[in-house]
Amino acid sequence: MESKNGFLKMDIDEFASWIQSQRIARTILTIQQHHTWSPDYSHFNGRNHFERQLAMKNYHVRNNGWSDIGQHFTSFPDGTIVTGRSLEATPACIFGANRDSICIEHLGNFDINGDTMTSEHRLAIVQMTAALCDKFRLPVNTFSIIYHHWFDLSTGKRNNGTGGNKSCPGSNFFGGNKVDDCTSNFLPLVEQHLQRQILPHIPAGIEKYVVVTANSLNIRTGPQGTAPKVSDREAAQLGAVLRIYEESNGWLKISNSQSHWVYGKYTTEVKRATINANVLRVRSGPGTGYSVVDNLMKSEEVFISQERNGWCKLSLEEKWVSKNYLEFW
Known part of the structure; x- marks a missing residue:
């Protein structure tokens, strides 16, 4: 190198x-x-x-x-x-x-x-x-x-x-x-050319997913603000979806093998889902009266941060899809 x-x-x-x-x-x-x-x-x-x-x-x-x-x-x-x-x-x-x-x-x-x-x-x-x-x-x-x-x-x-x-x-x-x-x-x-069989999508031990709502979120070696920042990974960025393995006093563990934690105050929970329609229209708001801004294809995966009247918001984006065409993990 x-x-x-x-x-x-x-x-x-x-x-x-x-x-x-x-x-x-x-x-x-x-x-x-x-x-x-x-x-x-x-x-x-x-x-x-x-x-x-x-x-x-x-x-x-x-x-x-x-x-x-x-x-x-x-x-x-x-x-x-x-x-x-x-x-x-x-x-x-x-x-x-x-x-x-x-x-x-x-x-x-x-x-x-x-x-x-x-x-x-x-x-x-x-x-x-x-x-x-x-x-x-x-x-x-x-x-x-x-x-x-x-x-x-x-x-x-x-x-x-x-x-x-x-x-x-x-x-x-x-x-x-x-x-x-x-x-x-x-x-x-x-x-x-895969070196080994790919493991399942979700590693064992994941409790939930969250999305980062701060511009930059420090990752620390323990579940408290006085713990040192980890040295072998960068801070998580706005919009990043993190895997959560454990919670402690408002702190979230993001590694299954290391003591790596983020403060949950700067995250919001999201749910992982798969599209089950051949083509799913993505709208700018929660209803058919809003403009179509994107298309998602069958089997694509998304993260949902909010539900409203049968409509689901994609992560932190102002994009919404009908809940009827989602299968949640």
């Missing part, structure tokens, strides 16, 4: 070991796949990983007004991986669909007639996706692994690429960017 400019560079074997060692408070439900388009392969000389990553960060901060680089990871043509924004932070990559996500940018233009993906790059993309599925206990399907192309650019609604979409991660990304292309060409490769 090598570090520079606040980033860490590693090969795929190092990445698989490193990601397993990371303690991440927020609950992850999806892994986003993107290509950079520009920069493409012509901008990579085999040595400028950190320079390219820093250039992307500077562009995202200066031109887009973001607080940091948009993605959590960038993969490179030689099969190496460079870290980006904090894993505790929500990515800035798919408008309307960044909640509970990890974002990967693959350096290159993978549209038809664009870059020809190297074998090293191809293997790294598959293996890092498998490692992330393993880490976060995600099933290998098109609800856990998502392409930017499946979301409308202006509304953020998932429409599976039927109009108003970018080509990202490329019209020739593992044979295409459609849902069927992913199912036929990409997901089987991810399945083959």
Whole structure:
């Protein structure tokens, strides 16, 4: 491994070991796949990983007004991986669909007639996706692994690429960017490279889930404000969904194996649910009179923070769905 400019560079074997060692408070439900388009392969000389990553960060901060680089990871043509924004932070990559996500940018233009993906790059993309599925206990399907192309650019609604979409991660990304292309060409490769069988979604011992309502919530070594902050993980961020294993005097234990606690005053309880309609309309308020702002597909998972007259609010967002089409865990 090598570090520079606040980033860490590693090969795929190092990445698989490193990601397993990371303690991440927020609950992850999806892994986003993107290509950079520009920069493409012509901008990579085999040595400028950190320079390219820093250039992307500077562009995202200066031109887009973001607080940091948009993605959590960038993969490179030689099969190496460079870290980006904090894993505790929500990515800035798919408008309307960044909640509970990890974002990967693959350096290159993978549209038809664009870059020809190297074998090293191809293997790294598959293996890092498998490692992330393993880490976060995600099933290998098109609800856990998502392409930017499946979301409308202006509304953020998932429409599976039927109009108003970018080509990202490329019209020739593992044979295409459609849902069927992913199912036929990409997901089987991810399945083959899983190092072990994925454990069930919910680890044993979880009592409930909460969402962070403070801009930043410190994680401490004990259930009191005088306890030291933990040294091996960052503070939880606004909107992060945390897994709770124990409660003590208003404090919440967020690790099953470590004494890691947050103050419950700055959280609100949420319930985990799965969509059971083929397409579920998401509205801007609790009723059919409110505008449709998003679509959710069957088997997608959400966290519910509030119920009102048969309608359920998605986490801290002003987005509501009918309770009739949810199955609660």
